[in-house]
Amino acid sequence: MNIKEKFWVGTFISLWVLVSTVSTIHSIEFFELSNNLFLSWCLAIGFEIGAMASLGGIIVSKGNKTLIWALFILLTTFQIHGNMYWAWSHSNDITEWTKLFDMVDEDPNFTRRVFAFVSGGILPLVSLGFIKSLMDYLAPKEEVPVTEETEIHMNNVTEDTKIPTNDEKADAILQSFRKKRNPNELNNKKNPSKLEDVIDSAEKVVNSIGEK
Numbered sequence: 001m002n003i004k005e006k007f008w009v010g011t012f013i014s015l016w017v018l019v020s021t022v023s024t025i026h027s028i029e030f031f032e033l034s035n036n037l038f039l040s041w042c043l044a045i046g047f048e049i050g051a052m053a054s055l056g057g058i059i060v061s062k063g064n065k066t067l068i069w070a071l072f073i074l075l076t077t078f079q080i081h082g083n084m085y086w087a088w089s090h091s092n093d094i095t096e097w098t099k100l101f102d103m104v105d106e107d108p109n110f111t112r113r114v115f116a117f118v119s120g121g122i123l124p125l126v127s128l129g130f131i132k133s134l135m136d137y138l139a140p141k142e143e144v145p146v147t148e149e150t151e152i153h154m155n156n157v158t159e160d161t162k163i164p165t166n167d168e169k170a171d172a173i174l175q176s177f178r179k180k181r182n183p184n185e186l187n188n189k190k191n192p193s194k195l196e197d198v199i200d201s202a203e204k205v206v207n208s209i210g211e212k
Contacts, residue, residue, distance in 0.1 A: 009134065016130040023123040024048045027082030029089065044082070051075040051124065052131055059135055079124035080117075087120030088112060 024044045031040035054072035058065055094115050098104050103111045 009137065012130055012134040012137065016127055016134065019123055019130065020048050020052075020127040023079060023083055023127055026086035026120055026123065027079055030082035030085040047075050047078055047082075048124075048127075051079060051128060055128055055132060056135060059132070076124055076128065080121045083120035083123050084113075084116040085120075087116040091115055091119070 027044040027047065028037075028040045031043045035043065051072060054068055054075060057068040058072060061068060091112055094112065095104075097115060098106070098111050103114070
């Protein structure tokens with residue numbers, strides 16, 4: 001892993017830690033409605049880790065994911081609920097915000113509810129989005145299994161795309177020259193020159209005189 005990859009991994013991790021920490025602290029006040037401070041901290045941290053583990057299970061698991069999806073949706077819903085409760089109970093004057101989105105005439109509780117979701121409810125989704133991006137970035141690439149047909153195809157491609165060397169080019173030129181030369185030689189043998197005919201006839205005459 002080079003420096004650039006380490007930088008991006010560190011950026012994803014730092015953003016996830018920052019957002020998830022804020023989301024966990026927001027959820028503590030919601031869990032304090034029915035638990036003491038220590039148990040609220042335990043539940044808030046447990047729900048944050050559980051949502052992250054469920055997301056990892058969805059990505060990695062190859063079997064039935066129904067239970068994992070159910071746990072992921074349940075834990076994420078509780079986190080969104082806890083963050084919305086924090087934003088609801090700590091929201092101050094939001095008149096200017098309602099003017100921005102032309103919600104002045106809407107019910108005040110409705111506008112506060114929308115504001116609570118926008119300012120707090122999306123934090124768990126952002127946190128899980130960062131950790132999902134990090135998992136995808138660090139996931140090993142799937143290797144294509146090499147079969148006998150794949151090896152034959154790769155060999156054919158290699159042979160077809162092979163660049164000939166200088167020696168191979170020279171051999172090819174010589175072979176083509178020989179192919180062009182051989183037919184000419186055969187034609188010369190089939191059609192002897194006139195000089196060869198004169199020599200043959202002279203040899204015949206000499207032989208006949210010798211016999212006499």
